[in-house]
Structures are given as structure tokens and as C-alpha cells.
Amino acid sequence: MPTSPSPPILYSFSTSKELSDAVAHFIVKAQKESIEKKGRFTVAISGGSLPKQLNALIGKPGLKWDKWQVFYADERVVPLDHPDSNHKLCMDELFSKVPIPLDNIHTIDPSLADDIEELSDAYEQELIHEFAQKDSARFPIFDLILLGVGPDGHTASLFPGHPLLTEEGSWVAYIEDSPKPPPKRITLTYPVINHAARVAFVASGAGKADILKTVLDKPEEGLPASRVRPAAPGHLYWFLDDAAASKVEYPKTPYKL
Numbered sequence: 574m575p576t577s578p579s580p581p582i583l584y585s586f587s588t589s590k591e592l593s594d595a596v597a598h599f600i601v602k603a604q605k606e607s608i609e610k611k612g613r614f615t616v617a618i619s620g621g622s623l624p625k626q627l628n629a630l631i632g633k634p635g636l637k638w639d640k641w642q643v644f645y646a647d648e649r650v651v652p653l654d655h656p657d658s659n660h661k662l663c664m665d666e667l668f669s670k671v672p673i674p675l676d677n678i679h680t681i682d683p684s685l686a687d688d689i690e691e692l693s694d695a696y697e698q699e700l701i702h703e704f705a706q707k708d709s710a711r712f713p714i715f716d717l718i719l720l721g722v723g724p725d726g727h728t729a730s731l732f733p734g735h736p737l738l739t740e741e742g743s744w745v746a747y748i749e750d751s752p753k754p755p756p757k758r759i760t761l762t763y764p765v766i767n768h769a770a771r772v773a774f775v776a777s778g779a780g781k782a783d784i785l786k787t788v789l790d791k792p793e794e795g796l797p798a799s800r801v802r803p804a805a806p807g808h809l810y811w812f813l814d815d816a817a818a819s820k821v822e823y824p825k826t827p828y829k830l
């Protein structure tokens with residue numbers, strides 16, 4: 574049974590190249606451990622600036638792309654080739670440049686867009702198909718969930734003050750009033766995020782400095798990103814650049830490549 578969360582581990586890097594290289598190194602290591610244990614690597618990825626920051630994975634040795642099972646931590650309810658689609662973004666930035674079998678990338682079904690509840694349930698079924706039969710767990714245990722953080726402290730499509738923050742049963746939930754456009758989205762819920770083996774936030778730039786100070790130094794304020802606390806044996810990692818980390822007092826750990 575999961576127990577109380579271990580403290581977050583914060584890394585900060587002086588350049589965006591060092592940040593991307595460390596994130597790639599971390600992912601290779603997580604992938605290796607997961608494949609050794611279970612023969613597969615289950616990952617959930619957010620949108621925003623994150624997919625671009627994964628570019629150090631392109632051409633990196635040691636990656637077993639055929640063992641990856643990729644889901645989206647959140648997705649905008651738009652066609653898969655729409656400029657707002659997180660899937661399109663991830664394809665453009667990463668997946669079209671690496672030998673991952675397309676069947677291993679689990680997208681929403683935009684043909685259900687007229688009924689967002691059905692679309693969200695169908696995505697939950699996609700997760701159940703991957704996880705429930707194999708791990709028979711109440712919630713899926715992702716090997717890695719990669720998240721960003723927005724200027725209001727949101728993460729995935731979990732926004733401050735939204736009723737979704739208290740969702741306890743569903744694996745996937747939908748929102749139709751996202752303050753960040755586009756308004757219709759689906760998102761993994763906290764029970765899923767907080768059951769993961771590893772959750773890693775990646776954020777960069779001085780524009781994130783104030784919100785990261787609140788998220789990391791004042792978790793009691795309960796911003797959505799502060800509520801990400803994977804239960805033991807899960808771990809939470811923050812990969813920042815020095816500009817983003819400039820106001821944070823939470824102690825940094827040196828990253829060992």
C-alpha cells in the first residue's frame with residue numbers, strides 16, 4: 574500500500590542544454606529500471622514547453638522505443654493534427670524523430686469530441702486496457718509522468734480552484750472551462766499522478782520564478798502543482814533551469830550524470 578510521500582528532489586541547471594541532457598539521462602535510467610522489472614516503460618507526457626525539452630532523447634543510445642507505452646498526462650480536445658493538440662506537438666518535437674511504434678502512443682479519440690464525457694471515458698478505458706490487466710491495481714502505476722507548470726501553478730489540466738482537484742475515483746477526467754485555451758481538455762487525475770513510480774516536473778525561464786517559489790516553498794497554499802506528491806515508494810523530481818529556480822529556497826540536490 575502506498576504510504577506518505579517522500580520529499581521532492583530539486584535539480585537546477587545553468588543552461589537549457591544541461592537541463593535537457595539531464596532530463597534525457599534521467600529518462601534513460603528510469604526506462605532501463607522499468608524494462609528490467611516489467612518488460613515495458615509506461616510514460617505520460619504533458620504539453621506546453623515540455624515536449625521540446627525532451628529533444629536530447631533524439632538519437633540518444635540506450636533507448637528501447639518499442640518498449641515504451643505513451644499516454645498524455647493531459648490533452649486538448651481537438652483533432653490530432655490541430656496546432657493545439659499535445660499529441661501533434663509531441664509528434665513534431667519528438668516521436669516523429671525516433672523509432673517508436675505508433676501503436677505504442679495512446680491518443681484520445683477525437684471522433685468522440687461531441688461528447689467529452691464519452692471521450693474521457695474512452696481514454697480511461699485505454700489506460701485500463703494497458704494497466705488493469707497487467708498490474709491489477711486500483712490505480713495505474715506509471716513508471717514516469719512528465720509534467721510542466723503554468724504561471725498560475727496549474728499542472729496537466731488541473732487548474733487552481735477547479736472542482737477536478739478533489740476527484741478521487743476516476744483515472745481520467747474532463748474539463749470544459751479551462752482558463753488556458755483551448756477550454757475542452759482531458760487530464761489524468763491526482764490519484765493517478767500520485768500513484769506513479771516517478772513524477773518529474775520540467776520548467777525553465779525567469780517567467781516561472783515566482784510561481785515556483787510558491788509551489789515549492791509554500792506547498793501549504795495548495796496550488797495544483799504542489800498537490801503532486803507521489804505516495805511512497807514513488808518519487809517526485811523537479812528539473813529546473815537556474816532562472817526558474819532563482820527565487821526558490823527549497824534545497825537543491827546536485828544531479829549526477
Ligand SMILES: O=C(O)[C@H](O)[C@@H](O)[C@H](O)[C@H](O)COP(=O)(O)O
Pocket residue numbers: 619620621622623647648649659720721722723724727728729730753
Ligand atoms: O496542455 C497543456 O496546456 C499543458 O499540459 C499544461 O499543463 C502545461 O504543461 C503548462 O501550462 C506549462 O506550459 P509551459 O511549459 O508552456 O509553460
